[in-house]
Amino acid sequence: xxxxxxxxxxxxxxxxxxxxxxxxxxxxxxxxxxxxxxxxxxxxxxxxxxxxxxxxxxxxxxxxxxxxxxxxxxxxxxxxxxxxxxxxxxxxxxxxxxxxxxxxxxxxxxxxxxxxxxxxxxxxxxxxxxxxxxxxx
Numbered sequence: 252x253x254x255x256x257x258x259x260x261x262x263x264x265x266x267x268x269x270x271x272x273x274x275x276x277x278x279x280x281x282x283x284x285x286x287x288x289x290x291x292x293x294x295x296x297x298x299x300x301x302x303x304x305x306x307x308x309x310x311x312x313x314x315x316x317x318x319x320x321x322x323x324x325x326x327x328x329x330x331x332x333x334x335x336x337x338x339x340x341x342x343x344x345x346x347x348x349x350x351x352x353x354x355x356x357x358x359x360x361x362x363x364x365x366x367x368x369x370x371x372x373x374x375x376x377x378x379x380x381x382x383x384x385x386x387x388x
C-alpha cells in the first residue's frame with residue numbers, strides 16, 4: 252500500500268524529492284503531476300502533486316524530506332561540489348529572505364485574478380543582518 256509523503260504545488264519539486272528518495276533506496280512515485288502540467292488551477296483544487304512511498308518506508312522517507320526542507324541536503328550538495336553557499340554580497344551573511352519586487356507582485360496578482368493563478372519566482376533577496384538588498388537572475 253502506498254502512503255502519501257507530501258504534496259507540492261510544483262510538480263518538478265515532487266520529482267526532485269522522488270529522485271532523492273530513490274537514490275537513497277526508497278521506492279517512490281509521483282501522483283497527479285499531469286494535472287499540474289495540463290491545468291495548474293485544477294491541480295491546486297485537487298491538492299497538488301503527491302509523492303508516494305510504500306508504507307513500510309514512510310518513516311525513512313519523512314527523515315529525508317525533513318532534511319530537504321531544512322536545507323541539510325542542499326548544504327551536503329554544495330559541500331560535495333565545492334559550490335559556495337548563497338550569501339549577502341555586502342556582509343557575507345547566509346541569513347536572508349527571498350521576496351519579489353512589489354511591481355512584479357502586483358502584476359502576478361492581477362494576472363491571477365483575471366486569468367488563473369500561476370507560480371512566481373522570488374528573485375529579490377534581503378539580508379536579515381545588514382538590510383542589504385540584491386537581485387538574482
